[in-house]
Amino acid sequence: MITAAAPGIAAIGLEPKELFVLGEVEQHPYPAERAATPCMPKPSVTVYVKRLEAAALLRREIDSADLRRHRLVVTPAGRKASAQGKALLSRAYSDRLGRLGAAEQASLLALLEKMS
Template identity: 55%
Template sequence: MSVDGAQLWTLNQRLLAVVLDACTGELAELGLETKELFVLAEVEASPYPAEIATALLLPKASVTVYVRNLVAKGFIRREIDEADLRRHRLVLTAQGTEARDRSLAALAAEYDRRLARVTPRTAPSCGASFRRCSRPHESMVTSLPGEPLLVSAVTA
């Protein structure tokens, strides 16, 4: 079976768009726009705006706007970083944690509804394939927990 990478990319983008569109109402009820949710969901892993921009592949200026909006909505707050007093780190508020969790639950429920169309036999391999494909290119290890270790060669 031949795999058309462009077609898979297109189908993935379509799935993302459909899921996000289905969740727009719930996000609006929580006071979030789609990209604000992604920024909010990244704050704990990447507490600095520049790190968020890198992790989400967003322009720094856009992240600044989303952060400003999220601060104004009371979802995150800025704190001075004790390790470097020149920097501000972002911290989720209780309201932000609740909004993030409810939003991610809505996204997960919609994905689950769509994944129900995949047979139980093929669902695990589908998930494993997505995890492999979403790793950075520099990653040498290509196996997942419970699988044989596969190391790929780096080509220059």
């Protein structure tokens, strides 16, 4: 699915992994929290965060509750890019799921629920 959506994601100025980092930052804005999630290796995340900051899709802020900590904030442009990228991924998944019949979709759903 990612491969199918990659050209569209590139058209909005992101690499697929940068899209995932944006999503992670929305859920885990503090670097220590993000490091605890098995998203991708920390050095890779650092590179992507720097790129996203340079593109003004993320910014660093000092935590007002603890001035020693900083957090990453997705900017309005970052939220827009993230939403566009997620929509592209959703369409890619929908296109693939549309190839399955109703019974196959039900079987897939049952298998996915069993795995979760």
